[in-house]
Amino acid sequence: MNKKLTPWENRNLGVESSIEFYFEPMDSADGLGVDVLNNNDYMYQVAHVPVGNIGVINTLLKHGFEFAETKIELTADLKNLILPAMFERFSDGLGYHPATNEEAETIKAAMMVGMFSTDKVALDPHFSACIAGQRYVYWTEDIVKAGVGFSYIVSRNGEPIGFFVLKKSSERLGDSFLAGLFDKDRNSGLGFSVLYYPMVEAKRMGLKKMITGVSSNNPDSVKMHLALGYQIKSMDYTLVKHISKGR
DSSP, X not given: OEEEEOXXXXXXXXXXXXXXXXXXXXXXXXXXXXXXXTOOSOSEEEEEEETTOHHHHHHHHXXXXXEEEEEEEEEEEOTTOOOOHHXXXXXXXXXXXXXXXXXXXXXXXXXXTTOOOSSTTTTOTTSOHHHHHHHHHHHHHHHHHTTSEEEEEEXXXXXXXXXXXXXXXXXXXXXXXXXXXXXXXXXXXOTTHHHHXXXXXXXXXXXXXXXXXXXXXXXXXXXXXXXXXXXXXXXXXXEEEEOOTTO
């Protein structure tokens, strides 16, 4: 098991202090000490446990952790990328382009109103979908400033319908970092476009593979990624714990 301090969550989530615990498949519940089970030094605690390690999961649940989601890591090979026939008939008029400064502000505004409502932060009663959106805004700004993140607008017949943020993780690997349809097009049936075009752009950049992470709280997104050619690489249970001041 590894520990990771996450001081940036003070800015992202407004928590005073935070820590994450990363478990391995063979970690035993018998090895868990007070530094994990009864740690009152950090106000927000997140545990990542590989699927199948039920002993660790049950022990954490008995000590105040609560289940938040199963994080599903997906990967796709871009070599033979093609839009599946099931989506081809909906593709007329679709396209994408790098977001202008004004469009980047539109993307941020869409995030801020709570468009991402299924992740562990959005569903946490201590936070909200708007706080989750603010966190994504900060993340996006960070990777764009670092020169490894790029924002794009997806349009249909010239009208913006959504966006995606692509992260270049290495010379071979792309990360479909974030994507979504704007509210007015949420039920348009075009959700595949904001997941497919990051793959197209990554291949155009010369990247060979894509990765992304999807929450089990969003089964529609999981299904869409699989339909576009992604495969499941790994799954981790995510549990969270909040410590009140003075405890």
